[in-house]
Amino acid sequence: MAGCDILISGTGGFAARIAFDIAATADDAVEVIIAGRNRERLNWLRTAANARAALFGKKARFATHAIDLLAPDASDALLAATDPRIVVQAASIQTSQVIAQSGNAWTQLVAEGGLSATAVFQALISARVAAAITARGKPVTLVNCSFPDVVNGIIVALGHAVACGMGNVAILSNVFAGSAATSPGADLKVLAHYQNLAAWRRRPEERGGRAPRVWLDGAEVADVYGRFADIQLTPEPVIEISGASGVPMLLAMAASRPWRGHVPGPNGLPGGYPVRLSDGALELDLPNALAEAEAIAWNASFEKENGLVVSPQGHVSFTGILGDRLAEHVPALRKGFPVRELEAVCEELLQLRSALMQA
Template sequence: MASRDILIVGVGSLTRAICSSLATTAAERCTVTLLSGTPRNAAEVCYIANTRAALSGTGTRFRALPAPEYSAEVFRDVLARVQPAVVLNCASHQSPWEGTRAPSAWSDLVARAGFGVTLPLQSVPALTLAEAIAEVSPQALLVNACFPDAVNPVLDALGLPVFCGTGNVLTIAASLRSALSAERHPGTLRVLGHHVHLHTPHHPEDEALAWLDGSPVPEVTEALRAQRGTARAELNAVGGHATALLLGNLVDRRDTLANLPGPSGLPGGYPVRISSGRIRLDLPRGVSREHAVALNQRWAVLDGVQVRPDGGVRFTAEGDPETDKELPDVLSPFPVTDLRERCARMLALRARLRNLPARSSA
């Protein structure tokens, strides 16, 4: 019998939201294993999720495994023990909430250079996990929740398996569906969008694109106003529920239409069709794959980093004198094969800048 188990690496606020929803939405028995370096947090998530599952009468069960570190050895051992159908990565070296929870000169730099500057910090845990999956559990589908718009193209350029991402355009599409349902029941919603579209773009021509039953949605910015006016941390309630539904469909191998970031390692987010464990683009009529990818590469520039098809990484804030002064050559272009080295240099820089006050508190 094929595995119906899910392995989630990393226990943060998104994992909490996902497990809370998985507890009440799974139709058939499923075991969710949480791999975490913080056993107390993992135990809390499992208690709450198991209690919700018991109250709801679902067949989902949650358990926690400790991880002294997110190393290749730990990943290989856990994958061999769990043999999951789906692996969800929620582990990275950089929290998206740092700017509001612990502002510093580092968070100032990220705000100036764009979230894309954190790509090396977002990539390494996913890279190590993907390597272990390729070696030990190649049948498992890797879903990456950590900056998948840019991290998934990195994994693909390195020849590593990645099925898709979650969050970002998935959350945007959920928000659009909610807004449009106030007018009429939406049918098939297709969205081209990027992580950068979680915020309102500076120029209207840089807005995400959406189609409802094949017709363009005319007021995307207005339809996303409620989402963009909501605190980012609160959006995990939406992104977590959407992710839980996606994971359930993947485990049950149900045919699915969705809007997902990084499908098969592509940059940015696209409408997709999932069937029999395979994923392919499901673009609106008249939109080619080449045009959809080109749009997402253009939007990636606005987010601060672009991963080129040849595996080169280019930070798009490299010409900013103020940024260059603080980063020396850390933001120079580099090949994906140098990712771990670049991550180490960025971690050292972050450690220094975290000791300096943010401008607002200086």
């Protein structure tokens, strides 16, 4: 198979949203390969994406590559077969739908302890893909869509590069930009951690806790909940926005064009930031009044209070309520683990998840 501009790893709803929106918006020629195990699903995604490109008169073309992404050496084989310039890693062994599910002890643990309970699961395939890119030695841009606010830090701690993720902060930046409270053309910048999303899934009168930080034309919004009370997210993942949010960036990367917007986990940083793409590299594009160190510390504080933290030395720790809940079941996790033991810890937590889902 010839090389491609963009490789999409995964065939779920998030990957489909990315492919379908590339198909509907690509003004420049772009070759996309979608990879996954389910051949029938692959055939449909290819058919639908090429049909949408024809429907909208766009220049994207789609092909597929069948592979079990969890098989030994699958990431190395996938890169060798597709030779991508950009990898969009959207496959995971943990569905994001867990945030809207209930009825067993696992979903209760996630609801109480937070989504970072799934971070190790989300990191598994992405870390393997990142390692394969490093081993191959060819320049490839990795965009990790699996819980990037936290997982991108794990990838960097393992010694690999990752450009950014999609969604999360970009969900909020785009809904705020589309709000009636924002003037058309206003310069909007948002600093947000994925934990900030939960409030917007509740009714306006029920919202509270730490809000994202928002600047309009350089001035910080004092009452974010009040200013954007018209915004309402769904209880389940808002793929219609999150999956779409990275498409303009991907097309800019493929065409070597500059771009400005918002992404989670740029270059492995915690949380989400305004960024600019220039000469193929992402840099923070913060408001003038906000120092980089302050922005990073603000985002990092969420996981320090409750979640998963990776130290500069590569030690992973679970904190807050999440740390307490996991330690009740796996006491050894109270001390955390070296990031190099990711796969072994993932296996241990998979056993825990299986047991709790039966409880």
